[in-house]
Amino acid sequence: MSNSPAISSSPIVARPTAEQLPHVLPLHRVPAGSDAVGGQQLFAKNLYKSYCKGKITIPVLQGVDFTARRGAFTAIVGQSGSGKSTLLHLLATLDAPDAGEIYFDGRRIDNLAPTKRDRIRNRSLGMIFQFYHLLPELTTLENVLMPIMISEGFWRYWRSKSGYAARARKLLDMVGLSHRLNHRPRELSGGEMQRAAIARSLIASPKLLLADEPTGNLDRQNGREILEILRTLNREENLTIVMVTHDLAIADQADSTVRLVEGQVRAA
């Protein structure tokens, strides 16, 4: 396991001010100076994962240890095929490791029943992907509201519909998409889709944001803006962020960096 210290925090683009980025994530915000700051929010040890292709077994992760401190911006870097996305999927409980343990807020999560893992993904984790993964049949606003719709039953959602919608609008306003509420994903640019995906990942007030190469499919300018939004969330809201990237310049801005080489952690 290797926990690299934050290498650089110099801004690439001008950071939005606190007024520009309203506090819409009050639930899990950790107060500055509290004991929890710097504690382990996500911890994994000795993770193994391999995939079978016919009769051949391909090892992807081979004894990976990982720690994400509460309120920290952690980057996972590595070349294509190094296992960084697989690691993120294991951390996000989207997949189960062959061996090893994952702890979230001190609670082991890798061996939970599927429904409990679903609940953790829905309520405590936010996820953003390289290819945005918005639902094409829904509008931007509906996409953002989707995690809430999943977590709340029909009547509960219906009763508090306007409150949830107001919150989603605020988030969309925060990421600069307030003019695209009723557009379908196919009517948005890549940068806009990723912003919508960020808004969606934040709607349930997650404790942890997992990002899988969020700028990998964007041009430089959009990439910077997306990154800056994430940085601001991390800085202003103390939101723990784990981001997979192959861009070392981006990784340089993280508080800590984990480098994967052929399924094993190497010194960053």
Add this chain to the structure above:
Amino acid sequence: MYKLLLSWRYLRTRYIALASIVSVTLGVATLIIVNAVMAGFTQEANKRLNGILSDIIFESHSLRGFGDPEGHKTQIREILGDDLAGMTATVSVPAMLSIPVANGQYLTRQVNLIGVDPATYAEVGDFGQYLLHPENRRQLSFQLRDDGYAPEKQKFPVSGWHYRRQRIRFERALEEDLAIERAKAQLEAGIPQDPTALATSSASEASADSTNEAADGDRPFDPYSRSSAANIATLDPMTHQSTGIILGVAVCSQRAKDLDGQVRDFYFCHPGDDVKITIPTAGNPPSAVNDVVTVVDLYESKMSEYDATLAFMPLDALQNLRGMFDAETNTRYVTSIQIKLKPGVDLNSARDRLQSRFPIKQYPYRIQTWRDMQGPLLAAVQLETTILNILLFLIIAVAGFGILATFYMIVVEKTRDVGILKALGAPSRGVMSIFLGYGFSLGLVGSGVGLVIGLLFVAYINQIAAGLEWLTGRPIFDPTVYYFQQIPTIVELPTVAGVMVGAVLIAIMASVLPARRAARLHPVEALRYE
């Protein structure tokens, strides 16, 4: 909430899935139409069957019948109590009907001759409603009316006393002409004859011929008389009718197309004509007795089975003719008692009560409800409906496989969406519900459209049949076959609901497998799916 939202969006954006439910729509529409028509036919048939047959028929096995009908009636009244609405005693006997047609030929028909009491027969059935003369519909009568038969029928031949007199006048004139021709021919052949004497004798022969066949309903009954020879020349058919008889319309007519292609009835006899009947007497063994009767009305229930086999005459006249009375005890005999129950009374329980009072081992009586008597017909209609329903439901089941295939395609297409939902924390059960909900809404839309099409088709079925006839040039609904002028339909709510529920269930069942596949998708693999 997300399940509803996504099901609804998929329904709105995936029109190809709507194409897969066209067969559900057609199946539902066809089922509704077929059931409405079958129910219409059944109800119409039931109405007419029950209109002619009373609810329960209490009949003797023998042609002689049973005596003391009033005593039997009293006992039946005691058994049925308040359930009873009316009763009448009848005599039912097979008869041969000879209808005179041209050139001294007779058309012979086998009929079931029923002797009815005009005063009480209306209590047990709607028999009177099916008579052609409006007066007879109000009050059954076996007296020939002057005219006014079948005012609603356009091409019904002129009938009644006026017609009868005209016909007899014409026949007599014709006979005189023929007699004169014959006399002339004999004179020319050298046979000396007195032409005036010949003419007179011909006329009296003609008169005797017709009166010979006439029987007087008012004359004193002579049970030993085999013919009406004793009364010859006592009655003039110009002024007297014989005993009245009411014939089923198909007994004395034939429905066919005329030269213009129009369907119409051709009558061999009609009210005002005299016909001969031959029936077995009540003796043992029975012997044949015949009489001449006057057709006083026709009976048209539009149930071909009845219209082609039934004939009615006054009960007492038939009893007299068959010798159904006991001179010593002055008891008259009847072959059956027809019983009408109040609406809503259970027919079978009433029948069972009567059967337990008159057990078959001790009493030679057959006690049946009208449904028992028409069992084969009703069962055949029921069987036909059942088979059609099974076949048509199979069509919807085939549609189910279409839905299954389309759904599999849609699930494959939506693999990434499933991955996204699972990544956002949607449980497998929720993902499955989306596709089940989608199947449910497809089934609902399919059967809903089918319902509308089916109901519209039923509402305009006769116009559609006419349009198809016009298009194809062939009769779709031939009134000569069915005796209905229009296709009868009844839309029964439980049937429609059953069809709808069945169709929706099939759509849901067809979406179970694809939905399970979606639910089992691995989120990581689904997210990577291109």
